[in-house]
Amino acid sequence: MSQRPDPDQPPASGTGARRPPDPSRRNARSRAAILGASLQLVGEVGYARLTIEAIAARAGVGKQTIYRWWPSKAAVLLDAFTENGGEPGAEPAIPDTGDLAADLRAVLRATADEFSDPAFEAPYRALAIAGAQDADLSREFDARLAGGGIEVYITRLRAARDAGQLREDVDLRLAAEMLTGPFFQRWLARRGPLDHDFTDALVDTVLAGLRPRG
């Protein structure tokens, strides 16, 4: 006996770096249940009172299954939102009919409608709040969500500028921010209704400042 166990600690079983789990073994049913439960619950109680335990219970899942795959409840929501609520991944470009004003009005009207749907609004607000608290998450959020992203606006505006519909020296990023910023602020800080009058007026006023002189 005695048989000492090889004195150099194998992996020591200590609290060392945890190996990442194997995604190929992931249970798709559990994943879907978690994402679904997250969206339900954030709509029912809001982000501040959303708990991992409640998600696990609603999804019929062990807490560890959540902690194994997501670093935070915000990350769960982000997945839930991009999967079930937002656009799956591809950037939904703004259509280009040649009429910039019409195109932007259509997009902002659609966006306003989306933000009036509580099933969309609650998780989106949760993610905006989480992003405001965590820069890393904010980047993830922007990278994966089309609605909040300004890149699609920049693309459309660039096409318009190249077609001579906007001033040559227009700052495309600033222009895009002028279209989304007032909308975002009005929504997040609840400064007023998100109706079509608002979005139409916004588009028109912004474009009025960007058109070629003449």
Added chain:
Amino acid sequence: MSQRPDPDQPPASGTGARRPPDPSRRNARSRAAILGASLQLVGEVGYARLTIEAIAARAGVGKQTIYRWWPSKAAVLLDAFTENGGEPGAEPAIPDTGDLAADLRAVLRATADEFSDPAFEAPYRALAIAGAQDADLSREFDARLAGGGIEVYITRLRAARDAGQLREDVDLRLAAEMLTGPFFQRWLARRGPLDHDFTDALVDTVLAGLRPRG
């Protein structure tokens, strides 16, 4: 909310509502310590990890002293901010030199500078987050803070319109939101630097869309 029924009813209570404390007996030293500790701590750990217990401990104060006078940690921060960080009470109107563009540029430059100071930025971000989660608080926040309010912009823009510097039919509220919304979004979602180039370009582009036609 939740509002437990309080089993031992005082004999003639009527509504059973807790009698409010007498403000005249309030300890000013404790109040100041609590507000100061809140600002310190929100700068150190952020809003999500700010706790009432930590504020009480840092302030050398009993927890009950906080619960007696404020309904939530956001309310504490709001008091702390208006007292120590923001303008104490008077609305700081935007100056009117006659040159609208110059006045707005100056104000937005100053605001950008403020938001670059971490001692200002941390509690303000905390309040924005808390307001995004709670509509009541959001109203309080807007009512009491000058910097985030748009009324001052509306006032200055109205003067410019009345002086014929803007179109007759300008939507003053929308115009104000176009000045503050891109700024707010860029700041809260960390979409870019808040420098003078940005604010100047913002002012110029917005005003370009508002000027009287040809």
Added chain:
Amino acid sequence: MSQRPDPDQPPASGTGARRPPDPSRRNARSRAAILGASLQLVGEVGYARLTIEAIAARAGVGKQTIYRWWPSKAAVLLDAFTENGGEPGAEPAIPDTGDLAADLRAVLRATADEFSDPAFEAPYRALAIAGAQDADLSREFDARLAGGGIEVYITRLRAARDAGQLREDVDLRLAAEMLTGPFFQRWLARRGPLDHDFTDALVDTVLAGLRPRG
């Protein structure tokens, strides 16, 4: 006034040494409920499946109230046992009628009866098991429980030796262990019934080896 506690770093709030709670502020009702629930539960499910959470739930108490005052579930049981089941604190000396054999027979019979009562047996076994796993607890256990202590036997045997009823050179501790050891082993390892025949025979055989020669 009232000496502020040095504004920088109060107690650091770090994970440092936790200050001990103030026993004078302890809630006696909670304490009694916890001890009672422990005894109930250990009788129902045994020591291995006894959990702090179940004790807290049964007692209608927060878990922290247990962790605040006891370091382990074994320590809770020890308090519970000495308060409700065992002798409150004073060492219950073995009576001295002059007849050593009769006195020991009476004590061991009484002890056997006690160990036949499940309400006594379950927590006592739990403590014996806990003590076997933790030397510190074992010492506490021995120091505070009369039934398992051998000091009372030594005291009675010394009186008998001084009265000339035992050999001059008798090893009192060994003699006491010979009275309690077989009993303890038979009980803990369930090697046989703890009846009066057993205890009487044990006393007689031990004393047969200890009497003065002649």
Added chain:
Amino acid sequence: MSQRPDPDQPPASGTGARRPPDPSRRNARSRAAILGASLQLVGEVGYARLTIEAIAARAGVGKQTIYRWWPSKAAVLLDAFTENGGEPGAEPAIPDTGDLAADLRAVLRATADEFSDPAFEAPYRALAIAGAQDADLSREFDARLAGGGIEVYITRLRAARDAGQLREDVDLRLAAEMLTGPFFQRWLARRGPLDHDFTDALVDTVLAGLRPRG
């Protein structure tokens, strides 16, 4: 023996009893690694903190391989102990040189020495604790371990009685318990050192009470 899913079971077994594994296909290397790891670990962390997961990890084995072959961690330890630490299977009878006192002294001295070896003591204590919590395991333990069993003492004492060295009416089981009980108690409850002085005195005092009168 194509072994369809258990012929004598109705087709819709559902929760049916799990078919026992085939011992002939067992991996001897895994078995040895598990038993070795168990002994190592119980020595390092004690019984209470010994986990199946740690055994599997240390042994480089899947958890299921343990659950397939053993019903509990105590059962693993029991195998580990009888294989590596204790006597493999044959009952090691107490030698009979004709001198009962000398034979018992030798056996108890050897036993004391064994219990002073941590590599032996740790798993033995673990098994004693497990046995104290579970009567079934206790029986298994007694049936398979020579050192802790009292049958060998009874056998040796019977021979002595038949040779006229003990009283005719001696209770052999009680006598055996008087030899092992004090030893067991002193060891398990850590009441004192297990040295040769103790075991010699124990043997002598016990035998003093058992010898024929006159």
Added chain:
DNA sequence: GATTAAGCGAGACGGTACGTCCGGTCTTTTT
């Protein structure tokens, strides 16, 4: 030699309990 059915290493899974942290209430003592 191909098939097939374990046993096996690995580890994800639904759960339970852990011990800690904090929310909000209550009580005691001091100012």
Added chain:
DNA sequence: AAAAAGACCGGACGTACCGTCTCGCTTAATC
């Protein structure tokens, strides 16, 4: 009566293991 202190009930945290359950992969035994 307010305040400092902090005990209290409750509930969520993130972690550790439980015992079960797939996954390939390897290894025998049967075809």
